[in-house]
């Protein structure tokens with residue numbers, strides 16, 4: 001395989017399905033070697049198999065991103081295998097259910113969502129940045145349209161995704177002169193396991209939410225992530241880029 005990321009290494013959290021798996025395949029198609037971390041072993045190994053099937057190189061490390069030792073081990077495994085890290089794609093996330101008003105919202109669900117969606121992103125960058133600095137690489141954090149606008153029922157999800165954007169901007173400013181760009185993407189509804197869980201039976205509503213009249217695909221989200229890591233986005237940092245079929249323009 002050859003492409004714009006030939007010789008480079010990308011780390012993708014939540015690479016066992018959905019946007020993370022599509023991103024692993026997109027980076028591998030451009031020549032990058034990919035390390036993925038997620039909790040489900042079989043699904044993670046399936047991503048490795050799909051990458052290898054296309055002639056790429058991948059590594060899966062069972063990881064819960066909310067646990068510092070595990071996220072540190074994921075980064076360490078990529079370095080041990082390939083001795084470099086160019087890109088951090090911090091994508092692991094959960095929606096947190098049930099979606100109910102704040103007064104009924106479970107404290108345990110709140111803590112879990114914040115731990116995975118926000119603490120997990122902080123931990124990933126904490127361990128990735130020293131290596132990415134050496135390559136003057138890039139980071140993309142997966143937020144959501146829920147990081148840009150509010151909505152009822154999922155206070156922890158909205159708060160965590162807004163937090164991801166704040167975290168992204170802060171870290172982008174820390175490394176702006178060091179050649180490391182840090183951005184976020186904010187997908188609208190993307191057809192993944194998460195969307196299937198959340199929107200099952202409401203596909204018509206989902207299509208109607210998007211001015212483009214449809215939900216997005218994991219490949220469309222991956223393409224935006226890839227672009228933000230590429231030299232084509234060389235003057236872009238600290239941004240939260242909607243990939244949402246127009247949802248946030250309404």
Ligand SMILES: NC(=O)c1ccc[n+]([C@@H]2O[C@H](COP(=O)([O-])OP(=O)(O)OC[C@H]3O[C@@H](n4cnc5c(N)ncnc54)[C@H](OP(=O)(O)O)[C@@H]3O)[C@@H](O)[C@H]2O)c1
Nearest residue numbers: 014016018019038039040064065092093144189190192194
């Ligand atoms: N689909 C949408 O409509 C949509 C819209 C906006 C934003 N997003 C965001 O996109 C990201 C990817 O979601 P998706 O839509 O691709 O859904 P998905 O298919 O459910 O993927 C979520 C990924 O996160 C991983 N994950 C969850 N908890 C984890 C943990 N504690 N440690 C490590 N990995 C964990 C999952 O792997 P394991 O279960 O194997 O751990 C899985 O690989 C999420 O951050 C989500 O909030 C999705």
